[in-house]
Amino acid sequence: MTSPSFRAPVVMLIALLLSSLSYxxxxxxxxxxxxxxxxxxxxxxxxxxxxxxxxxxxxxxxxxxxxxxxxxxxxxxxxxxxxxxxxxxxxxxxxxxxxxxxxxxxxxxxxxxxxxxxxxxxxxxxxxxxxxxxxxxxxxxxxxxxxxxxxxxxxxxxxxxxxxxxxxxxxxxxxxxxDLYTAAVNDVQQRIAAAHQPKPRIYLEFGNKGPAEYSFTYGKNMWGALATAAGGDNIAAPYVEWWGPINPEQVLVARPEVIVISGREDNTNPTALSMGPGVDPATARKQLQAFASRPGWAALPAIRDGRLYGVYQGASRSLGDFAMLQFIAKQLYPDLFADLDPLANYLNYHRKYLPVAAEGTFAISADE
CATH class of the missing domain: 3.40.50.1980 (Nitrogenase molybdenum iron protein domain)
Known part of the structure; x- marks a missing residue:
């Protein structure tokens, strides 16, 4: 006869095996x-x-x-x-x-x-x-x-x-x-819909080539889709389906009211926009300001009115990009989103759901 002390471990082992099989x-x-x-x-x-x-x-x-x-x-x-x-x-x-x-x-x-x-x-x-x-x-x-x-x-x-x-x-x-992501997107879009304001014109560009050369912009996806969701009139949408370059003259003709340049933390081009973990905000701001000196940009409403911004390229196409959506919406409609702190939301998202903190420069204005 099997003793109770022997049967108990056997029963537990069988239960664990069955549990793992069903799991x-x-x-x-x-x-x-x-x-x-x-x-x-x-x-x-x-x-x-x-x-x-x-x-x-x-x-x-x-x-x-x-x-x-x-x-x-x-x-x-x-x-x-x-x-x-x-x-x-x-x-x-x-x-x-x-x-x-x-x-x-x-x-x-x-x-x-x-x-x-x-x-x-x-x-x-x-x-x-x-x-x-x-x-x-x-x-x-x-x-x-x-x-x-x-x-x-x-x-x-x-x-x-x-x-x-x-x-x-x-x-x-x-x-x-x-649900977190859905609530953030719906909040942005409901505020904009209720305000019935004209859509500000916006231009977005990956700043990996620096000010001297236009890099690609975005149409239907990534930053282009975020700009549209944030209530912006993406000036590149008629010319770029997904992502790709745009004629610099078209930017001047479209006269964007807000310009957003994305950057990453590691660039072979020293004039590229640096953004992301470990990036000093003073460095990022200086590099971002250099984009304003492009030929013809001084006359653009975005530059004239101090509405040139930098964002972290790595913060797009992710769950955390709801905060980038909030950031872009706040620059397009400052009066509608005065109560939101998108950068704090981005950092808090990392603290709650990821094992490493987001420390660096992720969203910034060219102005102090």
């Missing part, structure tokens, strides 16, 4: 493209292509315990100081295998397969660029789900967040974040 079970989800995907969720071995902080915000820091590979260049190269902050906090990130990056044409299906993942999470733009690779992964029995924060639409932000909640098993946290 990660095949489940059908719908991604942002409307694709029906069946995967064992919460996923235990994930390859993550982008939106690394959003994955962590939704799943909590421990969600990265289940990440077995990343497109490292999309994090380390695009926002290097952000990467370094996370590595300093979580050194294991440095050891995560790199599966390559879409933009450098180095994405490796073989590397992904070698990691034996049970799920691959890609962005819409990555998915569209990798049709053959996705087909090979799915043929090998590895499900692929698609998220999309690049579109900068409320619908896709919410859908992506809820999907990450399913992937990480943090549905309640995902709903909390989706």
């Amino acid at each position: 990660a079970a095949p489940k059908q989800v719908t991604d942002v493209l409307g694709r029906s995907v069946t995967a064992s969720l919460p996923a235990k071995r994930v390859v993550l292509g982008f939106n690394f902080e959003d994955y962590m915000a939704v799943g909590g820091e421990t969600a990265f315990d289940s990440v077995v590979g990343i497109s490292r260049g999309a994090w380390e190269k695009k926002v290097p100081m952000n990467w370094q902050l996370h590595v300093a906090h979580r050194p294991a990130l440095e050891q995560l295998p790199d599966v390559g990056e879409v933009e450098t044409q180095s994405f490796s299906v073989e590397k992904v397969l070698s990691l034996n993942p049970d799920l691959v999470v890609l962005t819409d733009w990555q998915f569209q660029a990798l049709p053959d690779e996705v087909a090979r992964l799915e043929k090998a029995g590895i499900p692929v789900v698609v998220i999309d924060y690049n579109a900068q639409t409320l619908e896709r932000h919410v859908a992506s967040t809820l999907l990450l909640g399913e992937v990480t098993g943090q549905q309640d946290r995902a709903r909390e974040l989706a």
Whole structure:
């Protein structure tokens, strides 16, 4: 006869095994493209292509315990100081295998397969660029789900967040974040709709090339979509569908009333706008002010009225960009948003949902 002292551990072990089997079970989800995907969720071995902080915000820091590979260049190269902050906090990130990056044409299906993942999470733009690779992964029995924060639409932000909640098993946290984002967007748009004010003209540009050369601007997505959601009349929208350069003469003709230049923390061009973690505000302001000296800009309403602003490039296409939406809306309609502190909201979001604090320069005016 089995003694009670022996039976108890056996019963507990069986219960734990049954619990683990039910915890990660095949489940059908719908991604942002409307694709029906069946995967064992919460996923235990994930390859993550982008939106690394959003994955962590939704799943909590421990969600990265289940990440077995990343497109490292999309994090380390695009926002290097952000990467370094996370590595300093979580050194294991440095050891995560790199599966390559879409933009450098180095994405490796073989590397992904070698990691034996049970799920691959890609962005819409990555998915569209990798049709053959996705087909090979799915043929090998590895499900692929698609998220999309690049579109900068409320619908896709919410859908992506809820999907990450399913992937990480943090549905309640995902709903909390989706509700936070929804409330912020609705608040901005309801205030603007109720005011019935004319839409101010706005021009946005990535400041990576410095004042001497116009870089690309935005149409329907990223900063362009944020500007539209903030009630602005995006002067580039008729000429640029997604992102790309605009004729400098068109900027002068359109006479924007607000100009926003985005920048990042690591630039090979010393005249580029520096923004982000570790960036001194005095440095950023000096670099931003140099854009006002472009030929013809002194006569633009935005420059004449002191409405030239800088924002952090890495703060777009993410859950935290609700604060950038608030910032742009406040510059377009200062009287409507006098009570909002977008920068404080951005910093508080990081304190609450991410393991590393946002310390640096993320939104700034060219004026003191």
